[in-house]
Amino acid sequence: MSTLCVPSQVPSVAEDCEQLHKAFSGWGTNEDLIISILGHRNVAQRKLIRQVYGETYGQDLLKALDRELTNDFERIVLLWTLDPPERDAYLANEATKRWTSSNQVLVEIACTRSPKELLLARDAYHARFKRSLEEDVAYHTSGDFRKLLVPLVSSYRYGGDDVNLTFAKSEAKLLHEKISEKDYSCDDIIRILATRSKAQINATLNQYKNEFGNDINKDLKADPKDEFLAILRATVKCLVNPEKYFEKVIRLSINRRGTDEGALTRVVATRAEVDMKIIKDEYQRRNSVPLDRAIAKDTTGDYEKMLLTLIGHGET
Amino acid sequence: MSTLCVPSQVPSVAEDCEQLHKAFSGWGTNEDLIISILGHRNVAQRKLIRQVYGETYGQDLLKALDRELTNDFERIVLLWTLDPPERDAYLANEATKRWTSSNQVLVEIACTRSPKELLLARDAYHARFKRSLEEDVAYHTSGDFRKLLVPLVSSYRYGGDDVNLTFAKSEAKLLHEKISEKDYSCDDIIRILATRSKAQINATLNQYKNEFGNDINKDLKADPKDEFLAILRATVKCLVNPEKYFEKVIRLSINRRGTDEGALTRVVATRAEVDMKIIKDEYQRRNSVPLDRAIAKDTTGDYEKMLLTLIGHGET
Structure with missing residues (x-):
């Protein structure tokens, strides 16, 4: 892909x-x-x-x-040339240093990579920064965000497909209770999202939908301006539907006054070799415009050329 | 050693x-x-x-x-024969299932192993139990204990010697403040103990002693019956002085009415090939009795023979 x-x-x-x-x-x-x-x-x-x-x-x-x-072209060539674990370490470090509550890069790295890939990124972080990733995240964040982000970046989830349906049912119920009480940063929600395997979380969220009628992310939208809720929704999406998450990041980076080159560059450099084909399909379905046309319209020069090259423009 | x-x-x-x-x-x-x-x-x-x-x-x-x-002899031979990461996974799983607030085995495994060894144990946990270690710890613990234990078992600390003295000073001060306020389970104490490298924590605790006069563990003994304080002290000891920690576990396992074979077996099986020589020296210094004599006095039969063999009794 x-x-x-x-x-x-x-x-x-x-x-x-x-x-x-x-x-x-x-x-x-x-x-x-x-x-x-x-x-x-x-x-x-x-x-x-x-x-x-x-x-x-x-x-x-x-x-x-x-x-x-220079500029955006430099950034995409550098990010692209970096080995993926080093690149993740670099992006994560940048995100901790400039961290704001709307910054979702740490969630993206912690939740869209495989357990092994996240571990390699943590290794690369040690080698490059002489500290651990979780150490810097804990140091630069606070409150509920820290409570969520530290376990997310520290997780080494079980990577297999085995699923426990009894847990899926009981934890779907637990999630629904806590969300109904608006206790969004409670220990249980964080424990489930930060430690369960992706397959297990998927099973739990399917149970949630079957049992309570809504996608969990719909219920996590009670207050659309709440940034902690936004980061919880990003966490869920990155874990169970990464391509949709990335489609949205690209969509928002393009559909605004002035392109958000930082986000566009990051997604293209990190996903081209992983799942960009699916992200492109998703983009076209959601926006009725092919991604390469949208990128060509919004960017210029060598930066545009490199982006289009990486997303396979003109190839069959 | x-x-x-x-x-x-x-x-x-x-x-x-x-x-x-x-x-x-x-x-x-x-x-x-x-x-x-x-x-x-x-x-x-x-x-x-x-x-x-x-x-x-x-x-x-x-x-x-x-x-x-059968019995204790079986347990030590089995634990000894297991590959160390598998053995740690097995012990950690047992500790989560039987977890009580006085159980310090999770702290021991999380903090006395090297960052890489802990990771291998987490890998072995995936393979054997089809779940992650942090997942089971989070599920079986609660409250302040969970708040400490989950990040400890999830940690992948920087393993090098690089130390930041500015942080050591500021965080020694921070620890002292929080301990003075009896805010033992606050985010900062847990963040420092669970994410900083062992070298960094050692530097911070040296600063603590220089600046405030006491070993931190002395200040963490305000209430000797408080089990959360006890687990914090065990954490500190496992991180900066594992041999002293293990000496104490052995001492307490022997010096009581009826030997605590579980603890004795665990320490001998896990440390014989690591640092048992230092633990033996430490034991003799602290108890004025050689460890092999103490073990021979308290145990019998094949179990005794196996323990003595592993701690190098009769060898020069």
């Missing part, structure tokens, strides 16, 4: 590195050449390119890109 | 398996033979024995031991 297009004949890593080095040399930078290489290599290939580039030219490829590129 | 004695010439795995199989055959069980083999093999060797035994005789070695042995 990746939208990345890797040519059937990929040049050798040494050639790729040489071409990239050429793209940085002389007057100006050859952005098209950079896109044509990095925009068409998968995660293992990019990792190898970065390694061989460093060995050949004595400089980290990311440093070179950072020096040559 | 292990007390395990592995002979310089170890028989082949096939021979070990054959001998074990022989020990189970015929009338009665040859316990001495079992001790002489399993009590003198390191973790990698035991793992291989279990694997080859299963392949050769079509039965899990643990199942065979379970059938042949």
Whole structure:
């Protein structure tokens, strides 16, 4: 379900590195050449390119890109080139430092990645920041948000499909009780969302709908302006319906006065190789416009080219 | 600092398996033979024995031991034979199911293992119980205990030595404030103990002592009967002084009417290959009796033999 297009004949890593080095040399930078290489290599290939580039030219490829590129184009190329766990660590660190109660990036990273991927991101966080992710989240957040976010980023959920239907029933009831009492930040809601496996949560929320008639997220919308409720809804969506969550992030990033490039860049860079095909379908269904057309309308230049490349524009 | 004695010439795995199989055959069980083999093999060797035994005789070695042995001797041989992450998963599961507010096994596992070891235990928990450790802890505990235990077992601390002295000072002050206010289960105390690295916590507690005169655990003893305070003290001890913590567990397990075999077995089985030498020294210093003499006085039979074997009795 990746939208990345890797040519059937990929040049050798040494050639790729040489071409990239050429793209940085002389007057100006050859952005098209950079896109044509990095925009068409998968995660293992990019990792190898970065390694061989460093060995050949004595400089980290990311440093070179950072020096040559600017603005949104720079950001998407850098994020894309980073290894996924490092990228998540970087995004999570940025989110903790600039944290506000409307920032949902931590929820996104904690809940849309697989348990193993989240763990690798926590490993990368140790290596890069010499602290743990949960340590920084706990330090920079407070109150109910901290109560939810720390267990979410610390979770190492069971990743299998085994589901306990007795728990699903009893916990659907428990969730409904607590939501009816508007006790949204209670221990039980947080415990269930932060520790149960995704399969188990899905079963519980299906029970919820069967038993009480509404999607839980509908019941979590009592006050549309309440930011804690918003983050709870994001948590639920990221856990059981990540593609819909990402479609909405893209939709909101485009459908506003001035594009939110930060969000658009993040979603494209992190999902292109994962589930961007489904997100694109979801986008078209919800907006009646293909995602590539919406992006082309809202962005320009090399940034636009890189986004379209990563979402597989013009490929069949 | 292990007390395990592995002979310089170890028989082949096939021979070990054959001998074990022989020990189970015929009338009665040859316990001495079992001790002489399993009590003198390191973790990698035991793992291989279990694997080859299963392949050769079509039965899990643990199942065979379970059938042949009984009581405390059975328990120590089983715990010892388990791979450490599986053993921790097993002990943690037992502790959640039988959880009471005086049960400190979860704290022990969460805080005396390295961050990586705790993670492996969580992995083993997934594999064996089809749920996550934090999920079961959250489900079986409540109130302040849950507030502390869930982040402790979910932690994946930074494992390096880098320390931030500014934080150490400010957080020592914060801890002292909260303890003075008797706000023991506040977010800050739990955040610091559950997320900071062991090196960082050590630095903070040194600052605490320098600045405020007392060991933090002295200040956490305002009410010696308060079980939440007791678990906070255990947390601190497990994090910064695990050998002293284990010495005390052993001391209390022996110095009471009727030995607490559960605790004694657990500590010997989990620490023999880790830091039992230091725990033994600590024990002798604190009790003026060598640990092996104390154990020999309080236990009997094959159980005694196995304990003494694992703590290196009679070895130089």
